[in-house]
Every structure is written in C-alpha cells, then in structure tokens.
Amino acid sequence: MAIRAANVTLSLGSNDAAVSILRGVDLEVPYDSSVALLGPSGSGKSSLMAVLAGLEQATGGTVLVDGLDFTKLDEDALARARRGRIGIVLQAFHLLPTMTALENVAIPMELAGMDDPFGRAQAELEAVGLGHRLTHYPSQLSGGEQQRVAIARAMAAGPKIIFADEPTGNLDGSTGTSIVDLLFARRAALGATLLIITHDPELARKCDRVIVMHDGHVVERVTT
Numbered sequence: 001m002a003i004r005a006a007n008v009t010l011s012l013g014s015n016d017a018a019v020s021i022l023r024g025v026d027l028e029v030p031y032d033s034s035v036a037l038l039g040p041s042g043s044g045k046s047s048l049m050a051v052l053a054g055l056e057q058a059t060g061g062t063v064l065v066d067g068l069d070f071t072k073l074d075e076d077a078l079a080r081a082r083r084g085r086i087g088i089v090l091q092a093f094h095l096l097p098t099m100t101a102l103e104n105v106a107i108p109m110e111l112a113g114m115d116d117p118f119g120r121a122q123a124e125l126e127a128v129g130l131g132h133r134l135t136h137y138p139s140q141l142s143g144g145e146q147q148r149v150a151i152a153r154a155m156a157a158g159p160k161i162i163f164a165d166e167p168t169g170n171l172d173g174s175t176g177t178s179i180v181d182l183l184f185a186r187r188a189a190l191g192a193t194l195l196i197i198t199h200d201p202e203l204a205r206k207c208d209r210v211i212v213m214h215d216g217h218v219v220e221r222v223t224t
C-alpha cells in the first residue's frame, strides 16, 4: 500500500481551546492508483492531506506512507522522507517570483543534492508542454502555465505519491480540464499514486476510488 492510515486523529490548540479536526480516519491507498477526496468545506480534507504528505504531525493513530511510519519521524526526518517520495500541488501555485520556470523546478532538487537537477527539470517541463517557457518568470506565464510549472516541480524528482489540493481552483474551466488531464497523464507515466482533493464529481469519477469526508471522518468509500 502507498498509504495505510489507521485511526488518525488531529487536534489543534490545547486543552479547553483544542479543536478536533480529524476524528479517527482509516484509509488504504494502493500503489499506482488515483483517489479523489471529496467532502464539504471544513470536513478535514486539506488537514488529512497535510498529515499524509508529512506536512503536519497527526495527534494520534498510525500513518504509514510508502512503508515509513510518519508518526515516528520528527520534522527534519519528515522533510527528508518527502524528498523524491512525495510531490505536492496546491491551488495557489507558490512559485518563487524571482526564479525562472526552470529554476523553480530545478533549485529544490539541487538543494536536496539530487543528480542533474537542471537536466531533470528541463525534461519534466518539456513533458508538461513548457519546453518553450524555460526562461520565463512566473509573472510572464498564464495561470495554467504557472500550474504546469508547479506540476513539473512536484513530478521532477519522480515521486511515488502526488498530493493535489484543488489544483484547478484558480483556473478557468478549459484550462482546468487540461491541467487535470496532464496530472493524470504524468501520474500514469510515473506509475505514481495520486490523491486529489476536489469539489468536482466529474473529476472524482476519473479516479479509481472516491473517498468522502464529513466532520473529520471518512463517511463513504467508492471504487469506481
């Protein structure tokens, strides 16, 4: 299993002010599969993703990601565990404005000490259709192009698991559709697992499984 989570809880704040955000989530996600995470606003989708991606520590339960027990790792070890294993795409593209498209994709790999960061970055930008935009800065790119750079950044190190939180939320309909197609195509090419938060039932149907959350729980699991 790419992800195996059992009885995961997340509380934020302490004592009287504590808020229960995840209230015992169980989840199994096979390798090389796609999963849509649906549910009303505030149901805990982004919080669950943060825990599974190693960005936030669960308060309780077990979180096994690619065989690693994330609940046993401190922040530094989590950062190391994410490298080359996990790719993240968010609604806001979070590109660095002072870096070109190529640098935005290559520099994180260079900092992580990976081999040939610029060669890999160029290959991945070509794969997302941006071979002609390598030296453009984010401000010179359209929203859809910026999200392609963000996807290239998430994919370039060859992650086993890709997390995407409403990746089309800032894009118009047809641009959003092409971004989704691209995510699915790159996922398949890499043999990676994709977990995608969406409000779009049509997108959810494209995934192998659909998981519905409500009030910090998983309330429905559907295999499509």
Ligand SMILES: Nc1ncnc2c1ncn2[C@@H]1O[C@H](COP(=O)(O)OP(=O)(O)OP(=O)(O)O)[C@@H](O)[C@H]1O
Pocket: 012, 019, 021, 039, 040, 041, 042, 043, 044, 045, 046, 047, 048
């Ligand atoms: N840092 C925080 N401190 C306190 N409460 C928080 C914090 N982060 C999230 N929450 C609360 O946790 C609950 C779940 O939030 P989360 O963002 O995971 O939901 P979501 O399902 O992703 O919602 P949306 O679809 O609106 O993005 C919400 O009630 C939110 O207000």
